[in-house]
């Protein structure tokens with residue numbers, strides 16, 4: 001496998017601020033010399049995820065995940081090393097060295113680039129059609145739905161006219177091929193082989209990545225009998241429905257500033273809530289996926305669901321809510337009067353009244369509990385059993401143990417059974433769930449001595465003196481140690497004049513990186529000085545040797561009489577080792 005030159009990777013890492021990269025996924029705040037946030041690799045409510053900007057690594061004290069900026073991308077985006085390097089280079093606009101890309105990969109990147117250009121051109125054309133005289137009817141329709149010109153422009157709304165080839169002809173003239181227009185999902189191929197525009201006589205809603213690049217379209221029917229009511233782009237090499245949240249690119253700054261997001265279902269709900277000045281994204285009718293939840297987590301920890309009241313507790317909305325709870329979000333439900341959705345509610349009652357509904361939103365679990373309680377006759381045994389059967393799985397998915405217990409207590413109260421019964425059942429269900437989730441979790445290191453921890457800490461924070469200390473150590477000093485592979489690697493890099501904390505972090509396995517970043521994320525230097533560390537390594541080596549010598553002596557003694565010379569030599573060595581150890585102990589005092 002071709003590799004990127006080490007120097008390139010070092011330059012890239014120097015250029016790519018780890019805090020900036022991780023901020024794309026995790027909201028971080030400064031805490032002393034490092035940054036803290038909620039770990040993206042496990043569910044938690046209090047931040048144990050730290051990022052050290054100067055030394056270029058992250059570490060989670062909860063799940064032990066750790067490494068450099070590349071390892072973060074490998075873990076978070078589930079990429080291999082090479083792809084993580086590529087992503088990082090793209091993120092910072094650093095050109096990649098040429099040699100390593102296969103033809104196939106290059107073709108893939110070029111294709112995605114073309115598809116993005118096609119969407120950009122199509123959005124511009126749809127927009128122009130809306131603003132043309134032919135679009136007046138649609139502009140009236142948008143205005144009648146209470147969407148202002150400014151919102152329409154922000155959303156990039158457009159109009160696909162009824163003709164079959166309007167877009168096709170325009171884009172062919174711009175030099176795009178028919179094949180790529182089909183691939184983009186903008187043309188459909190009919191049975192006779194002819195291609196026509198997919199979107200005809202529709203209000204067009206561009207769907208963007210959070211960066212703003214348009215990757216798909218939603219098309220709303222404009223006639224009463226036109227089917228389907230909403231027609232969306234198919235999945236393409238640049239568009240995956242399960243990874244896209246509508247409106248994130250428009251709202252992301254507001255999300256970061258406010259710390260919460262209103263989750264609505266439709267494009268028009270989005271338009272109204274956005275226009276009313278609230279941070280909002282739309283799920284577009286289907287249940288949220290874990291990938292979408294992860295995207296949200298990069299910006300907020302709190303979600304207010306604003307769905308049709310009849311829908312909030314069931315179907316897609318309920319599945320979304322439960323996923324968000326399970327992913328550790330604070331989830332509230334804002335209820336609206338029966339029959340209204342955010343779109344119609346704001347149009348009728350104004351944005352202040354809607355804001356009031358958001359303020360009065362209640363925690364999702366409270367909402368569910370009351371709803372389930374109202375749905376069963378809790379005066380009958382049967383009703384109580386059904387009620388519990390409905391709520392126990394919900395409880396089991398609450399990631400935080402204390403919160404789960406509190407919820408359990410309230411369940412017990414409603415169902416009039418003892419707390420202990422309910423708690424035990426929830427715990428059982430939660431444990432089953434956890435074993436399923438964490439079965440792939442990584443093993444941990446054995447006992448790491450103080451000296452190992454010390455040397456590793458200094459290697460990252462004060463490489464100069466630490467390397468000098470390392471040079472005074474021998475391979476034998478590391479024998480049998482838990483961190484041996486790490487120290488060996490540091491030694492080798494140093495011998496080849498290629499040591500830097502950054503290179504070391506990059507060469508470590510996932511497991512080694514956990515160990516090293518865990519040690520390095522300690523804010524204070526360890527109690528042992530480097531000199532003491534070296535003495536400790538040496539002492540450990542002598543002690544291992546003395547133990548081996550003593551075992552050998554015992555074996556020889558039990559075997560018989562004919563080995564006095566050997567035993568004497570070993571006893572002498574044993575004595576030497578004892579004195580060496582003693583000298584090190586005295587030096588330490």
Ligand SMILES: [Zn+2]
Nearest residue numbers: 039042060063
């Ligand atoms: Zn973690």
